[in-house]
Amino acid sequence: MSEASITMDAPFERSLLDTAPAPLVGTSVSRVDGPFKVTGQARYAAEHGSGDLAYGMLVRAPVGSGRIDRLDTAAAEAMPGVLAVITDARLIRNGGDFAGAAAPPHGSRDVVYFGQPIALVVADSFERARAAASAVRLSYERKPGVFDLAEVLDSAEPPTNDIFGLFLIHTEQGDVAGALKQAAVVVDEVWTTPSQSHAPMEPHATVAQWDGRRLTLHGSYQSPVTTRDQLATLLGLETAQVRVLAPFVGGGFGSKLGLMPEAAAAAIAAQRLGRPVKVALPRQHVFEMTGRRPATHQRLRLGADADGKLTTIAHETITDQLEGEMFFEPAGIATHLLYAAPNRLVDHKVARVNKLLGVSMRAPGEGVGQLSLECAMDELAEKLDLDPVELRLRNEPEVHPETGQAFSSRSLAECLRVGAERFGWTARNRAPGRCRDGEWLIGHGMAASARGNLFGPAKVRVRIDADGLAAVETEMTDIGTGTYTILSQIVADLLGVALDRVEVRLGDTDAPTSAGSGGSWGATTAGSAVYAACEKLRVMLAEAAGVTSGNAVFADGMIVAGEVRRPLSELVGNGMVVDGATAPGTSNAHFSQSSYGAHFCEMRVNAVTGEMRVARWNSVFAAGRILNTKTATSQAIGGIVFGIGGALTEELVHDVRTGKVVNRDLGEYHVPVHADIPDIDVLYLEERDRLANPLLAKGIGELGVCGSGAAVANAIYNATGVRVRDFPITLDKLFPGITP
Amino acid sequence: MIAFDYLRAADRDQALSAAQSRDGARFIAGGTNLLDLMKLQVEAPRRLVDIGALDLRQIERTDEGGLRIGALVSNADLAAHPLVRARYPVLSRAILAGASAQLRNKATTAGNLLQRTRCYFFYDPAVPCNKRTPGSGCSAIGGFNRIMAVLGTSEQCIASHPSDMAVAMRVLDARVETVLPSGERRALSLDELYRLPGDTPQIETHLQPGELITAVLLPSPPTGRQTYRKVRDRASYAFALVSVAGIVSMEQDRISGAALAFGGVGTMPWRDRAAEDLLVGQQPSRALFDQAADTVLAAAIGHGENDFKIPLLRRTLAAVLGKLTETVA
Incomplete structure (x- = not known):
């Protein structure tokens, strides 16, 4: 070879x-795999398994913080069809990191979040396993817990590490406080974003089978090798003993990167029973046992001179996470490089809470960080009486504003200009709340988009x-x-x-x-x-x-x-x-590599009820060579819809008394539906990035998410004159500020 | 889901006796709500009596000039029926504002009336809920309650009734026709069908055990304009935060008749005759609409996150009444 x-x-x-x-x-x-999917020939995770397949159902902790004294499994074990109730110490407390081979936490009787898996019931049918899971009785000691980020902001501390070197925890240049005092115009506001759920179409599922000392998993994973390595560490196996297969995956958005509870449980149960075991999470368990985007509390301070040149950018984020987990939401990740300014501060802190594991979710960092930054830029533009597109053009950096590195390619300015032209931006009414069609207020908003290119x-x-x-x-x-x-x-x-x-x-x-x-x-x-x-x-x-x-x-x-x-x-x-x-080589290390774009949208807001409708959308991106215009456009649209959902509807609600996920189904966790989304116009500019890779292409999968929610929020402000900085912008936060 | 037996009834008598012969039996038709609840073990019937084969799928004119809608008529068929569209547009609109096309194809008229609340805590057996487990407590009070009711609540339960169709049925003075296990028939207005939660939120209707709804009766079409306005978090596939069903007739410049029903705000599909009476004989004005809202909301209680439903209902009602009373040039 x-x-x-x-x-x-x-x-x-x-x-x-x-x-x-x-x-x-x-x-x-x-798509070459399209015919397989639409004719049902593509087998997804839960469709695997042979005749002697057994079915596992995870038992969840009904307390947000505590310690299990006793698990009484007798009643469950006595139920028809039940093969085992497994309380193995290797059942994992929560999912694994998005990379690396470390085994997730396991083996403790401590419960650190409501819904934490504590046992697995295995039966000869899914229905019997599910029924028996509810018959497992436990006694536990309740401990004090922290269930709301807003209550523990003061306890936040710097993250314990930089996540494989991918995220910068803290950067600082110049004199932020001094420059803000000197600035002609200042924006200083706090934006908050809630926990969000990835809500992939395909729930997490694994079918595990042992063949002697060799373990095979069929499942739904974004990175099979990460699942393999973390599972091998957990079970004390050589990686060569584990084969992980995931030929078709119905979405993941970050929730299927690390080893998740269902995969560990299926492997352990299959070993114990000597037969294949399937653990397919019901939708409720996906919401409460896999992962979430952490909630964020972001303070943005921008200072500018009278000409609209930024003098200061300070972006301080506090995010929430389980004790002992390293991931944090790097909301300032694009703030490092989007705009020039001599005085700069990007900082991240983590407060520890008793909530479901925080993990990376589509555009970790940018996904929520560009909500605040790009809304702050809109507020700054208004204070300067400057067009928001022009404000961004005036602050376009020649080189990376922190490191001084050259950009491998950067077409943000062209995206802004072309996008404004396609949308008809200059025709918009700049004064907020002045454009009305019957009950509907009409507004226009825009935002820039940036997403780091990784190799x-x-x-x-x-x-x-x-x-x-x-x-x-x-x-x-x-x-x-x-x-x-x-x-x-x-x-x-x-x-x-x-x-x-x-x-x-x-x-x-x-x-x-x-x-x-x-x-x-x-x-x-x-x-x-x-x-x-x-x-x-x-x-x-x-x-x-x-x-x-x-x-x-x-x-x-x-x-x-x-x-x-x-x-x-x-x-x-x-x-x-x-x-x-x-x-990756020196090209990746020595140049700043990102994909860029610009979003423009028209929002209609009902003056009576505060209901919001996205009416029109144009996005322009530059991401190096586009490999397939059809799938790339679909990716962009999907990302934009993701951003719209984050701006308007998506909130994983935790009960402030227990941390329990309150809205744990798709009926109440609201992602946008077809009726919420108009035709979305996407244009990719011609670009080649000769420093990125031999394809001269850059990443696009998350670019659409970045900034799209801010364009929505800015358009809502333009329509109504109401700034909502607490996402999502649900109608109850909006209508009290509008005269019907 | 716990084990249950399943019987497919060939006719009404079989259905009634099958339901009567075992405690904890439930009728099932479309199953769009009951099956979900069974999977979560919120409902655990010992027996399901499938009434899908019963001859209850007709929509017929009544001698009184109204409609008799078979209990098994699907939501989709009912909304699309020419007579419903022409004479009871509030009903078509309400149905089409609810659920999704797939669900409306499967869900039935009687099943829609009897669907259970979407309260988050009712749906999770791991937490207290007086409606699910009487006496265990109400997690919605003091918990996240954005979708809960502000009218008709009790200290035991604040769960809202989720149906859109039932709100339109209420404004239309619909009655349900039932048959008791004894074979005796009776008819109930929706006011008589539904119960407020009080101290027994687990009991939601005045139906007796084993009583089967066979039809919904609509009186002759009302005079005046009809509309259904639903306010929700997304454009489709979301339950009402607030909805208003309104029928208003005018004589000259005065309101001569008014019927109003509300969804999303009550523990049952809500109607307030006093507010209607207040409107009749008056000239429409914003002040009058506010008075009507004051009347409807006099006893409203917010619980925190759902406080907004009170001003939202006021605004929505005013807008609906404005449209229904505006003069067409």
Whole structure:
């Protein structure tokens, strides 16, 4: 087997993707896995399992803070069909970190959040397991708990670590206090955001089976290798003893990155019973046992001179988390780089609470941090009597405003200009509350968008078999994003084969380890490893054909160079295999890499009831090369809808007496529905990022979330003259300020 | 879900006797609410008597000029029926403002009337709820209560009635036609059907054990304009925070008849005759509408997060009355 690796240590001046004679990359290609999904052939996690499958149901703690004295399982064990009630010390208290191999906390009788899994009931049917789960009796000692961030803001402390170096805890430059005193105009306000739930369409589920000393999991995971590694640590296994499969995943948004309680429980139960066990979380358990975006309390201070030049940006966030957990919501993550200002402060603190685990959720940091920053910019623009687009253009930095690093590519200004033009921004009424159509007040708002571009190590295997059929194998997942499709496109273009002559096999830890789906880096990272492998295959094929790969054209299943014209199937012998790899290098370390965009929207607000409707939307993004305009547009729309939900409806409510998740179903945890969303216009600008990766592409999966909620909030202000800084902006917070 | 037996009744007599022969039996039709509650063990019937095969799917004109709606008529069919659309538009609008198309296809007329509250705490057996477990306490009082009722509450229960359709039925003076296990028939107004929670929030209606609703009777169409306005957190698939069903007729420039019912605010579909009486004979004005709201809300009690329903109802009622009384040029 051959190997090929690309490390980003220099600009990629020439990408082979630009040499394909009839490129698919960059065009609109329908999902290659679409037919499998719409015909029911794609098997999701809970659809696995053979005839002797047993069913597990987790038992949840009915107290928010306490210690279990005794679990009485006799009644449950006596119920029909019950196979076991498992109280194994390896059942995990909460999910694992989004990366790394550390086992999540386990083995204590302490309860630290309401809904914490404390036992697993296994029965011969799901219904029997569920019935028996409610028959487990426990006695517990109740302990004092903290259930509301607002009550413990003063106790917040700096986070214990920087989460694998991804998040900056504290940065400071210049003299913030002094500059604010000197500033002509100051904004100093607090924004709050609540816990949010990822609410993926597919609930978390795992089917675990032991074959001797080898454990196989079929489940719903964004990063199978992380689940494998954390589970192996938990159970004291070698990673080679564990195989994790997740070929189809119905969304995750960050809630399926680490080992989650259902997977650990299924593995433990299957070992104990010597038969396969499925643990499929009911929707209520997804809300209360998996993860949430932490609540945030964000103070934003902006100072500017009379010309609208920012002199100061200070963004201080307090977020909440379970004791002992390292993740924090890095709400200031984009504040480091969005705008120029000499005096700067970005700070994060964590207050400890007894609530469900806080984990990364689509655009961790930016998702809620750009709500406050971009709303603060809107307030500043108003105080300056300056157009908010113009305010942003005036504060566009030449280089990264903190580090002085050059940007690998940054087209924010063009996104702002093009977006304003497409939306008709200049025609808007700047005075708030002045535009009315019957009962409906009409307003317009905008916000900028930025999301860091990440690049990680990834490996894939690409083979061409004797029939000329190409295949990609990697642990990488497709969580509904389009991975199958874009990897197929890259192979098709680089090897010159038809799309239906490429087979992509994903989500298997026995295949080369990739980066998983999270942080908007899957496409570029796994795609670059595919690129590396295909580049090597081209050289090998050219050698076999006796030509130089640089002169060769790969098209229609042939290699063509001068007079030579050979089908690949003639050149590969019994097949050619290359393991491709990528690794971040100095380009990633020495340049500031982010995707950018701008959102513009029209909101209608009912003056009687405060009901809000998104009426019109334009977003413009620049994220390097767009690999597939169709799936990329879908990603952007999905992100924007996510942002709209965060602005208007989404709040995971915790009972302030117990921390219990109050609204634990989709009937009461309100994500936007179709009727809430108008046609959303998305445009990607032409851009190539030669410092990012060989594809010259940047991440897009989370970009739509960033800033979109702020555009909504700013439009609501423009419509009504009411600023609501406590998200979500539900109608009860709005109508009292509006004259009907 | 705990074990239960299931019987599919071929006719009314079979249904009645099957329900009577075992304690804890429940009728099931669409199942859009009951099955959810059974999965969560909020409801744990020992027997389900499926009445889906009963001949109760007709919508017929009555001799009095009204409609007789079979108990099993789906919400979708009822909302789409030409006579309902033409003569009782408040009912069509209310139904279509509720649930989703899939649920409306499955849910039935009688089942809709008998659907249970969406109170968060009722839905979670791990916490106290007097409606679910009498005497255990009310978690909504002192807890997050944004969706709870402000009218008709008690110290035992503040759960709101979730139905949109029932609000329209109430404003239309609908009656339910039932058959008792003895075979005896009776008819109840919605006022007589529903009970306030009081000290027994677990008992929501005056139906007797084993009593089956067979039809809903609508009187002849009311005169005047009809409307249903629902205020909710998102544009579809959300329960009413506040809703107003209104029927108002005018003579010259004065209100000659008014019927008003309210959803989202009461422990049952709410109606206030005193507010209606106050309107009749008067010239419409904002001050008059406020007086009507004062009357409806005189006994309203907010519990914190749901305080906003009181001013929201006032504003919504005024807007509805404004529309229903405005002069068409």
